[in-house]
Amino acid sequence: MDNQWQYKVEQAVARIREFDHEAAERAQRHSDSLTKPPGSLGKLEAIACQLAGISGQLWPDMSRKTVIVMAGDHGVCEEGVSAFPPEVTPQMVLNFLSGGAAVNVLARQAGADVICVDVGVNAELEHPQLVSRKVVRGTANMAKQPAMSREQALQAIAVGIELVDEQVAAGVRVFATGEMGIGNTTASSAIASVLTGLSPEQSVGSGTGINGEARARKIDAVKRAIALNKPDASDPVDVLAKVGGAEIAGLVGVIIGAAANGCPVVIDGFISSAAALAASRIAEQAKPYMIASHLSQEQGHQGLLEAIGLTPMIRLEMRLGEGTGAVLSFHFIDAALKLMQEMATFESAGVSKG
Known part of the structure; x- marks a missing residue:
């Protein structure tokens, strides 16, 4: 398989x-x-x-735009790395589907669609608008074992590619990356440390608003995950499997899929940029298709963008994720073409x- x-x-x-x-x-x-x-x-x-x-x-006609919000849970939350409990992931997925999240508001303003994908949520979700492509019911705790198998990481990447293929067939020409997953800044920090050489102290930020003792726990969890799993920096799929997340791997697929279809893909913040760096290591020729939207407040974000070779359009001191910065940047794309x-x-x- x-x-x-x-x-x-x-x-x-x-x-x-x-x-x-x-x-x-x-x-x-x-x-x-x-x-x-x-x-x-x-x-x-x-x-x-x-x-x-x-x-x-x-x-080019770039009028049809879509942000793909990949959702997945993270077993590393057991280590106390987030200010919010894991139950928030499925609750926020339902919020996206009802149109009440920040990314929904900004997408409506930009005339873009929001597609929410369950690729790894640790709950059974049903909603007519939900795209259900579940690969895992949450990842395992990467501080104790690999987050996923290699097969699961590849399957999640394939999910992203297939979704973009479907959207392009429906007329979409511009994509943005969005995500939801409590604990995913921890996974992204681990990916950043492995692929850029940043220390966990440099790659781990405040995420959902943690500091002090909680941030120290998060740094420790990233260090333990890397030491235990020994992800191979020369093999981005190995890194995604061992210390990543299903939604991050799904975004790798979205980025590769957009490039494969000759479409630009606007990269959101820290988590999306971790996916973008992994995608660029899998397919270097995808880099010219990427547009960096903003520089977030997550301290490892600059290092990720520099490693890819991207310069952000805007700096609004945001750190929400969801695709919010990427969707805001749709306005600049429209302006450039006009x-x-x-x-x-x-x-x-x-x-x-x-």
Whole structure:
């Protein structure tokens, strides 16, 4: 069975087209012809050129946007690493499905859809809008044993890939990563430490709002998990299986799936960036398809972005997750494309060029 999921992941990686540098350069030339000093719109110009390189088109249609919120539980919560109990994960999933979470509000404002996926929640959930693709009923406590088997990690990645394939077939052209899982900043800190070399003291932040003694417990849990499981930094699937989470692996699949379908994927905060780094190690050619949305308050986030080679668009001191920062960034994508489409050129406006 391991081979089945491995094959699906490898197939998706093989589908990723090379970034179209010629289209990106065409977009840059067009941007330079607009009525403004060259480069004066900063990251908006860079985004427009990146979208051209991803799509191969100067003005791609990016109107259909979706944030995929992957949900899963974490056995490491037994170690007292979160300010909230594990029961909050299924409760928040129902909140997403009823439209009451922060990401729902921001997605409505951005004209985007929210898809909530149960890939690893430790509860039986039923709702007409829930996408149920459960791989595990919560991970095991990584401080005592591997969080998942390799097969489960690969299956969760395959879930993300399949979901993106389905959404692209339905007309979606831009994706954002979102997640829900009490304990998942602990897993993400472990992934960050293994894949970047950051110490647990550097990678572990406040998560749901812990500090002092609780943060010391969290650092200790990450250290023990890494020492016990010995995840192989050269094998990102091994890292995801031993110290990751089903929802993090699911997001790895979303990122690879978006690239395989020639679509940009907007990366949210710390947890999504841990998934993005793992995805980039599995498929380096997926990197140009990633857009970093924001720099969160989680102290390990900057190190993750630097390891991937991404620069965030905004800094709003957020640390909620769910996909909130990524969905906010949809507005900047729309703005970048509108500027390319609607601004006058020096020639058309009769303006003297400097």
